[in-house]
Amino acid sequence: MQKKNILISVIDGQGGGIGRQYISALTSVLPKDLPVTIRALGTNSLATSNMLKGGANDGATGENAIVLNAGRSDIIVGVVAIVVANAILGELTPTMAQAIGASNARRILIPFDSCNTRIAMLSNGPLQAFIDQAVRMTTDYIGELLQ
Incomplete structure (x- = not known):
């Protein structure tokens, strides 16, 4: 049985640049007729706005929006830090990390060494390579x- 709609929630903070890059890359390869909604969830309004400019269908900002939509999502995309309490310079609250x-x-999760979070990976590469891999996944x- 086919799902009616797939909800992809993209979570980002600060300026929303990584989320915007991911959304732009994803929308460039997704067929327009797929039942998919890409939701930009920013820890702040600048991040949400930037992701919307990248092609998200809709967006919301703040802790409640992230907590509520984490439970409704089929796919959640963001940097590794979105599952770490108090990451992204404190923008990612413990409640958000727990809900995600x-x-x-x-x-x-896109590997990105930031906010005192380091990732043990077998390969290094440019951020765009990791975003492209996230799009394929x-x-x-x-x-x-x-x-």
Whole structure:
């Protein structure tokens, strides 16, 4: 049975630049007729606004928006720090991190060494390579959901 709509929540803070890059890359490869909503969830209004400019369908800002939508999402995308309490210079609250971690959504986390969070990875590369990989993981999972 096909799902009616797939909700992809993209969570970002500060200026929302990584979320915007991801959304722009994803929307450039997604067929327009797929039942997908890309929701920009910013820890602040600048991040939300920037992600909307990247092509998100809609957006919301703040702790309550992130907590509420984490539970409704099929896919959550963001930098690794979104699952770490008090990350992104304190913009990511413990409540947000807990909601994201407890969500049944598929979490696709983009490696980005920031806010005192380091990632042990087997390969290094430019941020765009990790964003491209996140887009591939997203489209693969969308395919699974629509089967």
